[in-house]
Amino acid sequence: MSTDFNLKATQTLFWGLITAPEGVRPGLEEMVRRGEAGPSDLEALIAGDERLPAADRLDIYANMYFYRLFDCLREDYPRLFEACGPERFHNLITDYLLRHPSEHPSLRHLGARLPGFLDGHPLGRECPALADLARLEWARTDLFDAADSSPLTRQDLARLPQETAGSARFRLVPAVTVLRLAHDAARLWTEMKERAAAPMAGLAVPGGGDGPEIHSGTVWTAPESCRLHDEGPAVALPRLPRRDTAVRVWRRGFVVSHRAIDLEEMDGLDLLRDGEPLARIAQRLAAGRSAAQVTERFGRMFQGWIDDGLLANPILAA
Amino acid sequence: MPFDRPAQRPAFLGHGVGLRRDHFDRVLSGPTLIDWFEIISENFMVDGGKPLDVVTRVRERYPLVMHGVSLSIGSTDPIDERYLDALGRLAERLQPAWISDHLCWSSVGGHQAHDLLPLPYTEEVLAHVVSRVQRVQERLGRPIALENVSSYVSYRRSEMPEWEFLGEVARRSGCGILLDVNNIYVSARNHGFDPSLYVAGVPVEAVWQFHLAGHSDKGLYLLDTHDHPVADPVWELYAAAVRRFGAISTLVEWDDQIPAFDRLEQESERARVIHAAIMAEAPHAVVVA
Numbered sequence: 001m002s003t004d005f006n007l008k009a010t011q012t013l014f015w016g017l018i019t020a021p022e023g024v025r026p027g028l029e030e031m032v033r034r035g036e037a038g039p040s041d042l043e044a045l046i047a048g049d050e051r052l053p054a055a056d057r058l059d060i061y062a063n064m065y066f067y068r069l070f071d072c073l074r075e076d077y078p079r080l081f082e083a084c085g086p087e088r089f090h091n092l093i094t095d096y097l098l099r100h101p102s103e104h105p106s107l108r109h110l111g112a113r114l115p116g117f118l119d120g121h122p123l124g125r126e127c128p129a130l131a132d133l134a135r136l137e138w139a140r141t142d143l144f145d146a147a148d149s150s151p152l153t154r155q156d157l158a159r160l161p162q163e164t165a166g167s168a169r170f171r172l173v174p175a176v177t178v179l180r181l182a183h184d185a186a187r188l189w190t191e192m193k194e195r196a197a198a199p200m201a202g203l204a205v206p207g208g209g210d211g212p213e214i215h216s217g218t219v220w221t222a223p224e225s226c227r228l229h230d231e232g233p234a235v236a237l238p239r240l241p242r243r244d245t246a247v248r249v250w251r252r253g254f255v256v257s258h259r260a261i262d263l264e265e266m267d268g269l270d271l272l273r274d275g276e277p278l279a280r281i282a283q284r285l286a287a288g289r290s291a292a293q294v295t296e297r298f299g300r301m302f303q304g305w306i307d308d309g310l311l312a313n314p315i316l317a318a
Numbered sequence: 319m320p321f322d323r324p325a326q327r328p329a330f331l332g333h334g335v336g337l338r339r340d341h342f343d344r345v346l347s348g349p350t351l352i353d354w355f356e357i358i359s360e361n362f363m364v365d366g367g368k369p370l371d372v373v374t375r376v377r378e379r380y381p382l383v384m385h386g387v388s389l390s391i392g393s394t395d396p397i398d399e400r401y402l403d404a405l406g407r408l409a410e411r412l413q414p415a416w417i418s419d420h421l422c423w424s425s426v427g428g429h430q431a432h433d434l435l436p437l438p439y440t441e442e443v444l445a446h447v448v449s450r451v452q453r454v455q456e457r458l459g460r461p462i463a464l465e466n467v468s469s470y471v472s473y474r475r476s477e478m479p480e481w482e483f484l485g486e487v488a489r490r491s492g493c494g495i496l497l498d499v500n501n502i503y504v505s506a507r508n509h510g511f512d513p514s515l516y517v518a519g520v521p522v523e524a525v526w527q528f529h530l531a532g533h534s535d536k537g538l539y540l541l542d543t544h545d546h547p548v549a550d551p552v553w554e555l556y557a558a559a560v561r562r563f564g565a566i567s568t569l570v571e572w573d574d575q576i577p578a579f580d581r582l583e584q585e586s587e588r589a590r591v592i593h594a595a596i597m598a599e600a601p602h603a604v605v606v607a
Contacts, residue, residue: 007443008394011394018433019429046471046473047473051538056538057471058471061433065432103429104430105401105425106361106363108360144367145365145367147366148365148366
């Protein structure tokens with residue numbers, strides 16, 4: 001099938017050239033070195049002229065390719081962009097797109113692998129908290145258009161037969177997830193939001209070096225190697241101590257929220273997701289507590305889930 | 319259902335604009351000067367959330383057209399069945415007046431460029447595209463419309479001008495044509511052809527819709543940026559297109575540096591005035607369904 005072969009070869013060469021990170025001409029040289037293209041393939045493919053040679057014409061597509069995807073990821077990861085600074089983020093996204101070019105027709109999925117990619121990237125190794133910040137941002141993005149649902153309300157709950165409450169198996173609505181993180185990314189997210197809300201308090205630390213401590217545990221440092229554009233002050237990477245945390249992220253109506261939770265609540269939500277009845281969740285809280293304490297603790301946790309719209313209608317035991 | 323004859327042109331919808339997030343609240347808050355809206359299909363191929371809710375409510379008030387950017391009809395990759403499933407589900411929900419995408423390719427080797435990349439215009443590629451259009455139309459159970467894209471490269475292997483290729487795709491597959499007047503102008507400037515030849519070369523009966531948009535002058539070339547008002551030469555070309563094609567549903571796109579909604583309404587009203595003036599000049603041979 002000559003059509004398929006020729007068109008496929010044309011599209012493969014086109015793709016290889018517009019996704020080359022250094023531009024079309026260096027990209028062609030690299031493809032020639034690897035034996036994937038001949039030195040005259042571009043000129044044989046594209047009609048250029050004195051005003052715009054073939055490589056310059058293809059470079060228009062190359063620039064649009066990168067910046068369209070860059071802008072999408074910047075929109076999905078606003079706090080990560082802010083924490084990295086423009087140059088580091090630019091380099092990170094360049095590396096990411098080389099490793100994980102888009103495979104889905106919708107740009108909505110483009111950033112799904114960025115948190116995991118950051119774990120193994122030099123920037124992520126320099127600042128491990130960035131990957132957790134990215135996990136939190138992606139979870140928020142992911143839930144933005146998760147399936148709608150009608151969560152259980154206190155009124156719905158009051159109508160349930162009391163004798164079946166303990167054996168009822170509640171379900172989580174689709175728009176809720178629990179993150180297990182190695183850093184307190186939720187607090188970092190909040191601090192960045194507060195700093196953004198205060199227009200005079202930029203991210204940059206004047207004079208470089210270790211910045212002021214922001215609450216306990218979060219310190220901003222300004223490495224010498226990366227600056228905002230050419231003349232801007234250095235961008236400080238967040239330096240967070242390692243600390244295992246759990247964050248629940250959920251959407252109620254159209255508003256996405258997140259909150260750090262303790263390990264007991266994380267455990268409870270896991271059990272709920274696994275289809276365990278309420279009585280089993282309450283049992284897990286019993287260690288070292290009186291019956292009254294268990295009731296109080298469980299009641300508070302359960303009401304929080306109801307009030308935040310995390311629960312769907314339960315499956316009642318027959 | 320076979321689609322091997324030109325489909326009947328859908329009913330004239332009037333003058334529309336692209337529905338963008340910045341204008342969600344304004345569009346739902348009260349009357350507008352807009353007759354219909356066009357959405358980017360992929361932005362709403364999701365499970366839930368606010369955008370899907372908004373577009374569903376907009377659909378209750380206005381005719382809607384679904385305009386895709388990722389069908390990749392000219393790709394050598396297999397047609398993405400999951401994409402077609404999602405597109406079909408959205409169409410089931412929104413009942414659009416029609417579904418459109420672009421005469422281009424945007425994916426190869428399983429990778430997505432998220433761009434509208436031009437095709438070589440050869441007989442072989444024509445047969446390839448026509449067979450895929452027919453496949454998509456059979457899958458969706460309706461004819462689709464394909465739009466001409468702005469381009470910055472042309473292929474030495476091309477055997478015919480773009481308008482001839484586009485017209486043949488429509489004739490052989492039975493699809494409609496979404497004629498983007500700005501794209502004609504941008505490509506004409508970038509490749510040095512006369513845009514009036516393009517307008518004159520497209521089969522009248524196949525055109526379902528016009529697009530109008532702004533572009534940026536980069537000195538050595540024009541870039542299709544959708545971030546400016548429609549340029550004067552494009553308005554002139556639009557007038558020529560209305561003279562040739564008659565009462566064609568017209569849509570203004572503005573996707574970057576998005577202005578207030580009333581500015582977008584002004585742009586759409588300008589199209590309406592031009593359209594009405596030309597339609598009043600003389601009756602057209604085109605019969606509108």
